[in-house]
Amino acid sequence: MRNFGYTVARTPADAVRTAAGIANSTFVAGGTDLLNLMRDGAETHDHLVDLNRLDLDDVTLDGQTLRIGALARMRGVAEHPRVRREFPVLSEALLASASPQVRNMASIGGNLSQRTRCGYFRDPGSACNKRDPGSGCPAVTGRNRGHAILGGGDHCIATHPSDLAVALTALDATVRLLGPDGARSVPIADFYLLPGTTPDRETAARPGELITRVDVPRTRVAADSRYLKLRDRATFEFAVVSVAAALRTRGRVVRDVRLAFGGIGTRPWRDTRVEAALLGRPLTEAAIGEAGRVLVRDADPRTENGFKVELVQRALASVLNELGGKR
Amino acid sequence: MTDEPAPESSAHTRRTVLKSTAAAAAGTVVASHHTSVASAETAHTGGARTRVTLSVNGERHRIAIEPRVTLLDALRDRLGLTGTKKGCDRGECGACTVLADGERIKSCLTLAVMRQGAEITTVEGLTRGDDLHPVQEAFIRHDAFQCGACTPGQIMSAVACIDEGHAGSEAEIREWMSGNLCRCAAYQNIVAAVADAAEEGRR
Ligand SMILES: Cc1cc2nc3c(=O)[nH]c(=O)nc-3n(C[C@H](O)[C@H](O)[C@H](O)COP(=O)(O)OP(=O)(O)OC[C@H]3O[C@@H](n4cnc5c(N)ncnc54)[C@H](O)[C@@H]3O)c2cc1C
Ligand code: SF4
Ligand code: FES
Ligand code: FES
Numbered sequence: 040m041r042n043f044g045y046t047v048a049r050t051p052a053d054a055v056r057t058a059a060g061i062a063n064s065t066f067v068a069g070g071t072d073l074l075n076l077m078r079d080g081a082e083t084h085d086h087l088v089d090l091n092r093l094d095l096d097d098v099t100l101d102g103q104t105l106r107i108g109a110l111a112r113m114r115g116v117a118e119h120p121r122v123r124r125e126f127p128v129l130s131e132a133l134l135a136s137a138s139p140q141v142r143n144m145a146s147i148g149g150n151l152s153q154r155t156r157c158g159y160f161r162d163p164g165s166a167c168n169k170r171d172p173g174s175g176c177p178a179v180t181g182r183n184r185g186h187a188i189l190g191g192g193d194h195c196i197a198t199h200p201s202d203l204a205v206a207l208t209a210l211d212a213t214v215r216l217l218g219p220d221g222a223r224s225v226p227i228a229d230f231y232l233l234p235g236t237t238p239d240r241e242t243a244a245r246p247g248e249l250i251t252r253v254d255v256p257r258t259r260v261a262a263d264s265r266y267l268k269l270r271d272r273a274t275f276e277f278a279v280v281s282v283a284a285a286l287r288t289r290g291r292v293v294r295d296v297r298l299a300f301g302g303i304g305t306r307p308w309r310d311t312r313v314e315a316a317l318l319g320r321p322l323t324e325a326a327i328g329e330a331g332r333v334l335v336r337d338a339d340p341r342t343e344n345g346f347k348v349e350l351v352q353r354a355l356a357s358v359l360n361e362l363g364g365k366r
Numbered sequence: 367m368t369d370e371p372a373p374e375s376s377a378h379t380r381r382t383v384l385k386s387t388a389a390a391a392a393g394t395v396v397a398s399h400h401t402s403v404a405s406a407e408t409a410h411t412g413g414a415r416t417r418v419t420l421s422v423n424g425e426r427h428r429i430a431i432e433p434r435v436t437l438l439d440a441l442r443d444r445l446g447l448t449g450t451k452k453g454c455d456r457g458e459c460g461a462c463t464v465l466a467d468g469e470r471i472k473s474c475l476t477l478a479v480m481r482q483g484a485e486i487t488t489v490e491g492l493t494r495g496d497d498l499h500p501v502q503e504a505f506i507r508h509d510a511f512q513c514g515a516c517t518p519g520q521i522m523s524a525v526a527c528i529d530e531g532h533a534g535s536e537a538e539i540r541e542w543m544s545g546n547l548c549r550c551a552a553y554q555n556i557v558a559a560v561a562d563a564a565e566e567g568r569r
Contacts, residue, residue, distance in 0.1 A: 044413040045433035045479055071475045074436070075456050085413075087433070089480055138545025139532075140523065141457060143469045144476060275544040 040078045044086040051095065051217050051251055054088050058247045059219045061086045066249065068110060068146035071137075072153040080163040081154070081170055090148070095251055098122065105255040109148030113137070113203070116147060126255065128264035128283050132206035135268040138275050148250035151204055151214065151230075152242070155197035156277055158182065168194050169238040176238075184343035185279070190305035191339060195238030199231060199306050200277050206266055208307040209283040209299035212255045218248035227253075231306035260285040260295040267358045268301070269350065278302040280351045286362040291321040300334070303351050310334060313355075322363045327356045418479050422447065423491030433479050438462045440478035441488060449489040449518045453547075460546030463519040464488050470526035472545070489518035492525070501525050504563035505556075512550035520546045524560045533564035 044061070048054035058064050064086035067073050076082040095108040098119050105126060107116055116122055117133035136142065136150075159165040159177050166174040176195050178186055186196040204227070212227045225243050232240055244250065255261070264285035270276040281301035287294045296317050300308040316330040331352030338348050415430045420437075422445060429444045438455070441447045441464070453461035455474045462473040465487040492499035501524050504510070511517045523546045527533050532542035539560045540553075548556060 040434045042413045042432050042434050045416075045477075067477075067480070069475070070477060070480065071457055071472075074475055074477070078456065087477075091480060138457075138460065138472075139527070139530075139542055140460065140463055140470045140472045140545045141475070144471050273544075274541055 040074070041080075041083055043077075043084055045089065046086065047089045047092055049092055051093055051249055054090055054093060055217055055219055055247060055249050058088045058249075061088075064088055066090050066148075068149040069112070069141075069144040071141050071145045072149060076154060076161070079161050081161050090146070090249075095148075096146075100125075100257070103257055105257060107147050107253045107255070109250040109252055110146050113142040113145045113147070113150060114139070117142065124262070125257065126210065126261050126264065128206045128209060128261070128266045128285060129203065129255070131266035132202040132268075132281075132283060135266060135274075135281075136202045147203070147253060150201050151207075151250060151253070152244070153201055154241070156200045157186065157197040160197060169197060169234075169241075172237070172239045179341065182343065183341040185277075185302075186341060186344050187305045188303050188335070188338040188340045188344055188347050189308055190233050192234065192236075194236050195234035195305065196341065197234070197238070197305060198302055199241075199304075201307070202266065202268060202278060202281060202301060204231065204307040205281055205299045205301040206264075206283040207253060207255065208309050209264070209285060209297040210255050210258070210261055211297070212253050214244075214250055215252040215254060216244055216248045217251050218245055222251070224254075227307070228309060234305050258285075258295075260287045260297060263287055263362060264297075265358060265362060267354055269354055280347055280354050282351070282354045282358045284355075284358045284362055286322075286359065288322055288363055291323070291363070293317045293320055293322055293326075298330075298355070300351060300355075303338075303347050317359075322359060324356075327359050328352075330359075331355050416479065419482055420445070420478060420486060421484065422486045423488060424485075429478075431478055433477060435478050436474050437464070437476045437478045437481050437486070438473035441473060441486075447488050447490055450522075451515055451518055453515065453519075458547070459516070459519070460523060461516050461519040463522040463546065465522060465526060468526070468529070470523050470545075487522070489521055492521070499525065500566055501528070501559070501563045504559040504566070508555045508559035508562060509552075510555040510559040511548075511552050516546060516548045516550075520548065520556055524556075524563065527560060528564045528567060533560055536561060539564075 046057050065084045067087040068090045093110050096110040097108045098111050099106045100121055113133045117130045123130045159167045160169050166177055168176050187198045207227050213224045214230045216223050230243050266283050268278045268281040278301045283299045285297040296314050298313055313330050313334045316333045320326045335348050415432055418431055420427050427445055441450050451461035453459035457472050457475045463470050464473045466484040501521050527542045533539050536557055539557050
């Protein structure tokens with residue numbers, strides 16, 4: 040790892056000011072992604088601004104909103120009794136992430152900002168449009184078993200690795216940011232960008248902007264939610280395909296449904312047409328099959344990841360049947 | 367690893383001198399306008415060596431290290447606490463597991479400068495005098511290792527796993543010990559040792 044300077048920030052404003060004042064600096068929270076990227080040479084920074092002393096680790100609920108501080112740890116949020124009861128999909132997504140040790144260290148802001156696990160990206164010996172814009176994307180014709188079947192193009196087909204981001208996408212969360220120009224909110228659907236021709240730009244956060252908090256609206260449907268994560272081994276592994284789902288039915292009729300998917304898209308994947316295919320209809324095998332087909336209608340599988348087209352439809356059916364009480 | 371910190375005694379290797387000179391030049395700018403954060407624990411540095419105080423197994427150590435030195439390297443190479451092992455150096459194997467304020471963490475994924483003020487416990491700190499920790503006893507009883515390279519990490523993780531209340535069943539132990547890999551695949555006996563130690567704690 041190349042050497043760097045280091046500053047401990049005491050307040051969010053101090054963190055933003057410090058980062059803005061030092062060229063090629065970045066924030067560090069848990070360090071669990073950043074240090075690996077810097078060791079690999081996939082990212083280089085001359086200075087780290089340590090966020091761990093910021094008073095941003097609270098998890099609170101009021102009448103309308105769950106507020107998760109950006110410095111709350113994955114473990115703390117996953118174990119929060121009201122998160123478990125009222126937002127099980129968040130807790131399950133977090134508990135299915137990484138390992139107990141990493142969850143003790145990693146922060147929510149860092150989790151949402153982690154970089155793709157595409158092996159070419161992490162290997163500075165390979166070309167990669169995300170790391171070196173314009174150098175090309177070897178994954179398109181190379182090893183792409185883990186890559187996206189939706190939202191890609193010839194510039195980049197990497198998936199976003201965060202499980203939590205998928206769950207937050209299903210629940211219409213909002214990311215709160217603080218930058219040199221002040222505070223603002225970005226709906227999570229707009230936070231993650233499609234790669235287009237600029238895959239090096241991954242989120243709507245501007246350089247030097249700090250995530251201070253994530254807000255999740257309290258809804259009845261959130262309480263009937265779950266996260267299904269399919270992996271290459273039973274645990275401690277990134278998703279091949281995942282589904283975050285929330286469902287309310289009356290009789291067998293779907294009254295409310297929220298769906299987001301991991302492992303298949305270049306960003307946490309939400310397609311409201313899939314939800315529309317289910318809403319107001321009885322939760323039958325036919326309706327579920329139709330929703331799955333809508334989901335993969337625009338799929339663009341590559342040489343090694345075509346299996347995801349079928350797998351994600353089965354995963355969706357499995358979660359919906361379970362939430363709908365069939366199994 | 368190429369960026370292994372130079373031991374204290376050979377601080378003047380060519381590499382170190384070159385790096386710290388460059389870093390010091392870049393860093394002086396920083397030092398001036400953050401007096402508010404300058405505290406006894408060295409809140410900022412421009413990449414040159416800085417004094418870091420680590421509290422490990424109840425003892426305080428003051429060492430001079432560059433910010434990039436991980437807690438793992440500081441423990442092993444500066445404090446001579448080589449019980450904590452380096453397997454992957456990227457968070458995937460768990461060999462470097464230590465406790466920070468009682469919580470298990472991977473010491474290869476955190477910087478030593480970031481852990482000032484935390485009470486670190488390594489495998490060397492588990493024994494009480496000549497008495498092994500009950501989890502260490504259970505690992506011996508169950509022959510829960512072959513080469514032993516993963517064992518200190520497994521033991522530290524197991525201590526926390528039991529403490530968290532995640533050792534209630536074999537399935538639960540397997541899930542909550544999943545951050546610790548064993549290349550010799552001694553898993554069967556590791557799970558038995560953790561279950562036994564947890565059971566003993568409940569008695
Ligand atoms: C072995 C291993 C397995 C893993 N498995 C999974 C998994 O299965 N599922 C999953 O979802 N994740 C997984 N992860 C990723 C892990 O969840 C992330 O590394 C972690 O959440 C990052 O959080 P952090 O606080 O450590 O971030 P850091 O490493 O400190 O930072 C990561 C990035 O976020 C930026 N950043 C941090 N905080 C903020 C903030 N408040 N505002 C703006 N920018 C910020 C940093 O500048 C940096 O660019 C795994 C990681 C490891 C090492
Ligand atoms: S898929 Fe994206 S991250 Fe991977 S090599 Fe291509 S451009 Fe880089
Ligand atoms: S050495 Fe830290 S997890 Fe492998
Ligand atoms: S005993 Fe050899 S790696 Fe576990």
